Amino acid sequence: MKYEPVIGLEIHAELNTKTKMFCGSLNDPRELHPNINICPVCMGHPGTLPVINEEAVKKVIMVGLALGGAIPEFSQFDRKNYFYPDLPKGYQISQYQHPLVQGGALEVLNRKIHITRVHLEEDTGRLIHDKETGATLVDFNRAGVPLMELVTEPDFRTGEEVRAFGEELQKLVRYVGASNADMEKGQMRVEVNISLRPEGQEKFGTKVEIKNINSFKFAADAVNYEIVRQTGVLERGDKVVQETRGWNEHAQESFSQRLKEEAHDYRYFPEPDLPPLHNTFEMVEELRARLPELSAAKRVRLVSEYGIEQNIAEILTREKTFGEYFESVMSELARADQDTPEKPKRNLARTAAALMTGDFLRLIRETSSPLSEILITPENFAELSLYLAEDKISNLTAKEVLEEMMCTGVDPSDFINQKGLWQMSDASDLENIVAHVINENPSAVDALKQGKEAILQFLVGQVMKESRGKANPKMVQEIIRKLII
Numbered sequence: 443m444k445y446e447p448v449i450g451l452e453i454h455a456e457l458n459t460k461t462k463m464f465c466g467s468l469n470d471p472r473e474l475h476p477n478i479n480i481c482p483v484c485m486g487h488p489g490t491l492p493v494i495n496e497e498a499v500k501k502v503i504m505v506g507l508a509l510g511g512a513i514p515e516f517s518q519f520d521r522k523n524y525f526y527p528d529l530p531k532g533y534q535i536s537q538y539q540h541p542l543v544q545g546g547a548l549e550v551l552n553r554k555i556h557i558t559r560v561h562l563e564e565d566t567g568r569l570i571h572d573k574e575t576g577a578t579l580v581d582f583n584r585a586g587v588p589l590m591e592l593v594t595e596p597d598f599r600t601g602e603e604v605r606a607f608g609e610e611l612q613k614l615v616r617y618v619g620a621s622n623a624d625m626e627k628g629q630m631r632v633e634v635n636i637s638l639r640p641e642g643q644e645k646f647g648t649k650v651e652i653k654n655i656n657s658f659k660f661a662a663d664a665v666n667y668e669i670v671r672q673t674g675v676l677e678r679g680d681k682v683v684q685e686t687r688g689w690n691e692h693a694q695e696s697f698s699q700r701l702k703e704e705a706h707d708y709r710y711f712p713e714p715d716l717p718p719l720h721n722t723f724e725m726v727e728e729l730r731a732r733l734p735e736l737s738a739a740k741r742v743r744l745v746s747e748y749g750i751e752q753n754i755a756e757i758l759t760r761e762k763t764f765g766e767y768f769e770s771v772m773s774e775l776a777r778a779d780q781d782t783p784e785k786p787k788r789n790l791a792r793t794a795a796a797l798m799t800g801d802f803l804r805l806i807r808e809t810s811s812p813l814s815e816i817l818i819t820p821e822n823f824a825e826l827s828l829y830l831a832e833d834k835i836s837n838l839t840a841k842e843v844l845e846e847m848m849c850t851g852v853d854p855s856d857f858i859n860q861k862g863l864w865q866m867s868d869a870s871d872l873e874n875i876v877a878h879v880i881n882e883n884p885s886a887v888d889a890l891k892q893g894k895e896a897i898l899q900f901l902v903g904q905v906m907k908e909s910r911g912k913a914n915p916k917m918v919q920e921i922i923r924k925l926i927i
């Protein structure tokens with residue numbers, strides 16, 4: 443019997459607000475000292491009262507609008523009761539029956555994944571396990587941090603779809619400005635719900651939840667593993683147990699943690715210390731007007747407007763600031779030559795985009811520098827791109843100049859003049875060098891005359907060597923063909 447996987451996701455993202463969800467303690471994920479950003483409210487001391495963080499509410503609504511979800515006028519917080527060592531109050535303030543966002547969808551891999559709900563709650567503290575002593579310590583800096591939870595419909599069928607959705611959602615929340623969504627820092631976490639059913643049947647199988655996965659790749663790996671594991675269970679004639687499992691990325695396998703709780707075990711009821719929320723039409727429309735162009739729309743526009751490749755546009759739009767930098771470069775190029783025809787403009791765009799997603803991106807990663815601290819201005823980057831597109835410098839020279847610009851912020855023309863790096867484009871000078879190379883390599887010349895085209899690159903390389911990398915490769919090829927063929 444063949445089985446069909448049915449998969450849904452629960453994704454948590456810590457919001458990048460100034461303060462915590464229900465108190466004035468700082469929301470600072472960079473704080474390394476434990477139990478610094480705490481107060482009587484987020485520590486659950488008796489007699490304290492929570493106050494709703496308006497900024498967090500608006501960030502969740504903006505995510506919902508970006509997903510095309512509905513924003514109900516009425517929303518309320520609920521008390522979710524359970525005990526865990528890193529939950530100071532012994533209960534969590536969350537949302538259940540009346541979330542901030544209902545519905546919505548996100549398209550990935552030509553499939554529309556529907557959203558059930560997006561709601562707002564407070565995060566728990568963090569347990570730190572000391573391997574030397576065997577003790578478990580608790581850091582409450584994270585307790586009370588605003589936490590957005592997004593729940594999807596069970597629309598996924600493969601691990602590949604899970605990974606694509608997670609990566610696209612991560613870009614969306616970053617573009618909206620709701621969360622930094624850094625998975626390595628625990629700012630975004632994934633829970634996978636997966637079951638198998640016989641192909642052709644509508645009824646779902648027994649659901650297994652895999653919790654707290656900190657990578658979309660690991661989420662995809664966990665899905666693929668569970669499909670194989672649950673298939674094996676069913677083929678043996680056994681029943682899949684409804685449980686919560688963890689994921690061991692090193693062993694590439696899931697492991698049982700505990701039997702799965704049902705919703706009613708949490709004994710939800712309306713939070714008595716907080717008033718309901720009334721999301722007015724005017725407020726929602728104001729937030730809708732603040733939505734930026736999202737990554738999916740920007741990708742389509744960059745391909746259409748500048749004629750760049752889809753995979754290049756994908757890299758340019760992974761981070762909002764990176765795409766904005768590229769468009770600043772294109773604005774500088776447009777100002778440099780208002781009368782440039784459309785086709786050359788597209789060539790300029792492709793040159794700038796290739797340079798940005800190649801050596802420029804490599805240097806950023808190697809230096810671990812945020813784009814805001816890079817010394818290369820869009821104006822200077824545009825100037826360098828223009829020299830490269832017009833064959834005034836070689837690719838090798840562009841790389842050398844870019845590395846110097848990254849270190850010192852030097853103007854590209856100043857550095858090129860200082861080092862004498864302009865590309866040779868004078869036909870008579872190049873002909874003299876080509877003639878010398880031809881005389882020095884008679885066997886290669888004979889092979890080229892016999893139709894062995896691969897030899898052409900060898901001869902071009904010899905000319906580049908003689909010119910110390912300054913010759914224009916395109917002109918060199920044309921001169922070689924003129925003198926030999």
